[in-house]
Amino acid sequence: MEASSAWRDVPRQRIQRFAGRALEEVPRLAQDILAAIRREYPSLVFIDDDSGEPKALVAIRHALEQFVQQMTRGSDRPSALPEMFRDFGRGEVAHGRSLDSLQGIYRLGVRLSWRRMAEIGREAEIPSLAMYELAEYAFEYLDVMVAQSVRGYAEAIARQAGERLRLQRLLIDLLLSEHRSDRSAFLADRAADVGWQLPERVAVAVLLRPTVEAVAPAVGDEVLLDMEGERPRLVVPEPDAPGRAELLHRAVTGWSGAIGPSVPVAEAAASLRWAETAVRMIEQGVLPRGRLLHSAEHVEALVLLPAGELVDDLARRRLARLDESGGPAHAQRLAETLLAWLETRGGAPEVAERLGVHPQTVRYRLRQLRELWGDDLDDPDRRFELELVLRLRRLRGDIAPAPG
Known part of the structure; x- marks a missing residue:
């Protein structure tokens, strides 16, 4: 509250009277607020503390007492509330709810509290302007309660997300590891832990x-x-x-x-x-x-490509005859023609179209290839091996891809 506020101008004796009367009302007011919350939110489950009291009742009582004490001291801003308000935020995450209902509960509590405080203010002869300032302070106090719960909610969400990531990484590691036995049931259980249907x-x-x-x-x-x-x-x-x-x-x-x-x-x-x-x-x-x-x-x-060494060994044996053809450039052209013929299994016109050369040129090269390999070109296994090694050379860039 501001230093020049109407509340600070109220005689200290009246403030003490107001505070004493309000603190006397706290136990009964807390019970009334809890009863109203139960009526308004019948599906909520209230957990007891070690003494057997509902944690919510304890929190309401503490919040009311702290509000009265802070406004009696004339604090400019409401200070932090007990850790239990963070717990309420964490609890909403545990129950799979948003903060909407919790904020509604807080607003309900502040509204009921203010009605009782207004009655006590009239009994203690607190001026209206001072009570208006107190109302503003009450809503600031509500903001602090919400902020505490939001912080607890965010902490729980972060922990939950971190735990889900940990379990998800574990599931991924299990899925991607080599195993011999059937682990379907085990994987299904681990998948259920992160809400993933196997x-x-x-x-x-x-x-x-x-x-x-x-x-x-x-x-x-x-x-x-x-x-x-x-x-x-x-x-x-x-x-x-x-x-x-x-x-x-x-x-x-x-x-x-x-x-x-x-x-x-x-x-x-x-x-x-x-x-x-x-x-x-x-x-x-x-x-x-x-x-x-x-x-x-x-x-x-x-x-x-990963089998390069094996295919290289095969290539040395199957393509050695190219070395007898006349020079590197000519051997390259024969290799390209042989691969085009193996892939198309067509005649000179089809191979020529694939290579972008004249059909007569292809006929000349095919005659040379027949002279080099003879009947091997009619053997399916030999043709497969030749195509295999030539395709690897093309992947490596040793043979140019066909135009287009």
Whole structure:
């Protein structure tokens, strides 16, 4: 209250009389307020303290006593209230409620309290202007109660969110770990701990942070997200569900990464392996950055490049005859023609169109290839091996892709 307020001008004797009478009323007033709250909010459950009294009744009584004591001292602003008002905020979180009902309870309590205070003020001959100031102080006091509860509510929400994140990371680790036994029941229990329904199929994505401070993708509660590691991981339930892919791509706009194939939930680790392989290739510059790649769309690179040493050994044996063809440039042209022929299995016109050269040129090269490999070109196994090693060379950039 201001130093020049009407309340401060009230003789001290009257204020003491008012305060004494108000404190006498506190026990009965607290009971009346609690009874009104029970009528107004019949579904609320009131917990008793160690002495057997409802905690709410104790809090109402303390709040009333502290209000009277603070206004008697002439405090300019209501000071902090007991810790129990934070507990009420925390309790709303525990019961899954918002603060709306709690604030309504506080307003109800202040309204009933003020009616009684106004009666006592008339008995103690407190001037009207002073009582108006006291009413303003009462509503400031209400703000303090609400602020205490909001703080407790926020603390509980933060703890709850932190605990859910911890349990969610544990669930992700369990899903993505290799295991031999059937852990469906165990996984279902852990999923229930975070309110996640265990799906039949999942796909796992691995992301590359665009910046250190990048905000987590807004993927929604259905997708499990672990942002703790250097490479964030996502577990996407039922990835083939209508609209799921579109929503996921929209959520990770601006991020690079890869998503593994859709697999049964018990095989999530396999999806993770393919996603991690693709991400390594993104980092190496083999696959493009700037979007979420689907591993299934890059099977050739994912299968051939990691097996490079094996395919290189096969290439040395199967492509050695190219060294007999006349020089590096000519060998390169023959390799491109052989791959185009293997992929099209067409005649000279089809291969020529694919390579962007004259059909006569292709006929000449095909004759040379037949001279080099002979009947091997008619053997399905040999043709497969040749195509395999030539495709790897193209992935590496040793063979130019066909025009267009």
